[in-house]
Amino acid sequence: MAAQASNDTGMKPTLGLTGVTINAMALIAPGAFLWTTFASQSVTGATSMWASVFVATVIALLTAIAYASLARRYPEAGTGSSYYFAEASVLHKEEHKHFRFARLSKFIVGWASHIYYWVYPGVMVAFMGNVIAYMIQFFDPSFGTPLQLIIICVVFAAIVGAIAFIGVNGSTMANIVINVIQILALLVFGVIAIIFRLQHPELNYVHPNAGSVLIPHNFNDLLFQSTIAILLVVGFESATALAAESKNPQRDIPRGVILSLIIQAVIFYFFEYFAANFVVGDYYTAKDATGHTITGFAAAGGATAPIGDIARFIGDKMFGGGTAFAAILALTVVIALVGTALSCLNTGVRVTYAMGKDSELPFVFGFLHGKYRTPHVGVIVLTVISAIIGAYGVLNVNNLTQVALISNIGTFILYGMTCIICIIAFASVPKRGLFSTLIAPLLGAILNIGMLLGVIYYAITQGGSAQTNIIIAAVFSVIWLVFGFAFLFGRKLISGVPILHPEDYKAKQVSDETNVSISAE
Template sequence: MVSTANQQGQQSLQRVLKTRDLVIFGLIFISPNSAQSLFGELTFTSGGHGVLAIFVGLIAMIFTAASYGKMASIVPKAGSTYSYVTHSLNPGLGFIAGWAILLDYLIFPMMIYKLSSTFAMELFPFVPLWLMLLILIIPMTFFNYRGAKLSAHLNTIMLIVKLISVFLFIGCAAYALIMDGGIANLVQVNGLYKAETFSVNALIAGASIAVLAYIGFDGITALAEDAQVSGKTVGRAAIITCVISSLLIGIQVYFASVIQSQVGKIKHIDTAFYDIAAVVGGSSLAVITTVILVVTGTATALAGQASGSRVLFSMGRDGVLPAFFAQLHPKYKTPVYSVFLLAVLGYVGALMIPISVFFLIVVFGAIVGFIFVNISVIAECFIKRKERRGKDFFTHFISPLLGISVCVYILLGMELVGQVVGICWLLIGGLVLMIKTQGFRKEVSALNIDQ
């Protein structure tokens, strides 16, 4: 049997995570070595300005992470975006916001499983895609089924392995540049800016891809109900994660850009980083980074699956999705059916959808969710609570407004396919909401979906 409610009729996820676990969780989901898989597309789309694109993305993420931190201190409840918007605005908009970011949680693990399986098949070409996906998805689903504490232990190991890959490349790249032209060769303008290829439109399009490298800090706040820390600390962990990741990712992209400008044209965009790794560290470094990407990529999908299952749990608990989404395992206190559903969707999606399509649509849901959370801070703190004096004017109005502005700018600069798929997803969510509210005549929070 699976429990459906506690003594008060409200379910609570087992609180087992520490602050350190939250930061590790965010770093795993964001992935300090994500630059290695994004470098080719990021460089191509931004016209060679990958580092600047990462900086533009960081601006949006810092302001948005601050908003998540504020809302986490007000609403320390699993579900993150959905819970915050429901509390500050209304349940209907909360549903749409949760639906938007659910697209991110659904697509991101699929994309990572597909990428990891594709790279693994380069090492083991005799294994078909359908089997490789099962090899990766089944153990990760088991860890989420057993509970967040077990996942946190695995995350720590995976993070260490990722950092080894990051610093190994940085060390080899720095050594290669120093050997080629002395220590002064480490600082080159063309690693940051190329006048002949610079374009604001290209930079913003690149920033929409760079946002992929930051998706994950909101996953920290989605685990707020798991944590043995306050909502304020959960938000602080999100900001810390963004800053650390931006430094690690930016340094990798900088060195790769410098090397690429010296090497010349890269043969294949998808494998651009591995060509760079082969130049600075030989085939051994290229193989090592490939293996680490395959192994740790599954940990990233693990984190995405965990956050997604908790969003489904929260929406099921509040009655805007079928109640079985909110059912917990009696021993592990995990949303077992939500975990299994995301595993099945992840497998089918990774099997059928091309990698190129994933890159185009994965950011849309996250950006829309980020915009909603920034609006929530203004609505809750600046308007409802009237906290407008001194620094509150900046933290409750200026900061979230800047977050909204940069996010909208990035959203408008996305590829058309991503925008179309994202809008269609929102329209489907609106249709579901209309049906559940009988033409918007009922309050979302008053619904009993089982009936």
Template structure:
């Protein structure tokens, strides 16, 4: 009897969602409207990514790596590239809202799919909170430049960072929620405008900072050794989170098989080039030791480069506020679509899959936004960034494995993009993800372990009994 129960349990944990069902599901069960083209999808990925590391985390990463922060960005970008290629292949095959959660459901089974989805909840939800915290920092910088005052720490910092509650972080999450409730196409238009502004702001920063570049600021290039460069790369991987955001829009893309792979790869190329350019300009214009404790590092670089009193820091602060607003908007969008897919499969409560007349999962959007607003109000930035990185790396590793398994199990399935040199490239993707995960600190691993314990408790207490695959088995 016990043996039969064990066999039944194991069969539930490894059951896979048929690839054919995943490929057909958006056509008959989604409820979301197809309204996004290649430009929209590319801007969603750029919007979800560009700005997070440069505007928010750079000040924390430079003291870890020194001038080698430029190489750290390249290392993190290469790690992201291997996973981006895998995402591109799977997004072209499976145009569903679930991103890597849906891909692992078809390859590694329900339990691993749940773990992946739970990591995505960590990746998207916590990164929104982290960027919202950074948004408040740049808002304060803008207020200082414009009016000579800032929001008091008690109302602009979380507990543990000198404050009581982070009101600006809550405000930007609520604003993003309002925009998302207007519909996917309308949100994409707002995002496209914000992306154009923040790219312009970063190019302006480079033009000004390079005028103050000093070769002495770049030597020694590896003051903290290769270990420092690697640690910087692991911390900066947070800044690449979001390139996969286009894959969460699989059910709202007009031509997902063609446009999703293009959007993912194109956005990552643009992002990596800009990151490296801005990082080189920043450490070349200001000694790396001065980045320690800098909340708005790029504004400080411009102030030093221009001698203060210039309009350039003001323009950059405007760009930073817009940039981080765009990240909050697009990553929050991705979070709601992940939960939509998990709810439709029965692994999350049904409220997350309900869609209103506009084709928007409204209840989902409101609930997620309120949770993230609370997180942003009370948790410091550094803890949020590292926790996000480890969850993302774990999910990316699973996506690379999914490519290898689907090539073996479904070699004849239609693929609009194929990862070159498979299985070598996906295996390198797994290797880089594991390497970067072990570059993170012990406290981050403890937090990740606790998050996983909570997720598994939710799955075994709710998801395994409510799974839609139970109905198919019956």
């Protein structure tokens, strides 16, 4: 079962607090997501963008507190993360009516989490295809045929898979370099953007002053923007899947979860979104579908890479090197996307590995590589899946929206359920921290579910392609969940494995643990 000590995983505990935090930080990539999502954020309610990032970060912090509390209570979780927490929180209850549902609860959480973890790396691969194409078009404007984009995605997926294959130590070193590069690039862009505005007061900017950037200008716009912005801060939970490779998981995993989110989101996201919104003005122009000139956020909403366009304009005005400046920023985005895809792939395959060891997925997923001690079967499978999803998503914006929505649905489901799990886990624990084990998780559950409903509501009410995309994403998610339950019932019919634990299950577990203890003595 999942509720076993992490030393049964066969993985090497090599990570300290820095390693845990860095691996989580790589998934929350400020430079990459500012570049890749600024266009979609500029379409509607863009004047409330910074406030929406603030709201999204608060929701993420509430969820992170739930993850940190669970990681502190269950340091033996190994690679299981929420999958392990779901079983342990129910199994440790005294009441018979509770512990019988332990296996069912862990399976639902583990299977649903794969909607996020198996799709998200593919979304990053698709983003990579678009960024690489943007860079090459500096030199060859005709570049970007479907075959060329697909080749980029396949190659990128293979590179990320190869890094993950050799193990988390190699991944940690790569993520340290990646984080340093993207943070420096982010600081440079933000500082230059602010200086540019201060040196060019004659231009007409969307926000008249700094205070206007920070405050929301319309509640509906804030709500819409928040459903997008929440996607910027996912990934902090990836640290909880590294418990088996952490030297001191009870201390370092909870700290890594919170630290990664504070460093990346509270510090760097807040700064970069302030700078980017502060500098947007009427100087940024484009043509709409009817040939009319549009400016500011309207122009950004129709662009492939508005941050690159703004960087090019600023660079030309300030130091005569706009194209080079934009190209360098694009390169740092490429590097950041490597870390983001790598971190999510590492997290995903470790949850898959935990389920494979439990035979909740085919047992081959529970194998470790003889030399690298990594879940190599999962890495190979997820690399192939990421290449396929990326190749589909890179072809057009609707395809990319569909796969992103599928990943988002899985994210909100996983985060919401984990917050509920936290409440259950600490329900009968004496002297617990009320805020960290009840108030924060309860608010996190409500807000994550609200964000999920908000994404669906706004997509459907917009009609057109947005409506079609959400329907496709929702149907795929439902099919995935149905397939999971079919697998669960299939195991019961073929192997006789009960979906609900038998009445004497808990007594047997206690007896087994006692016998193991006596044998050890």
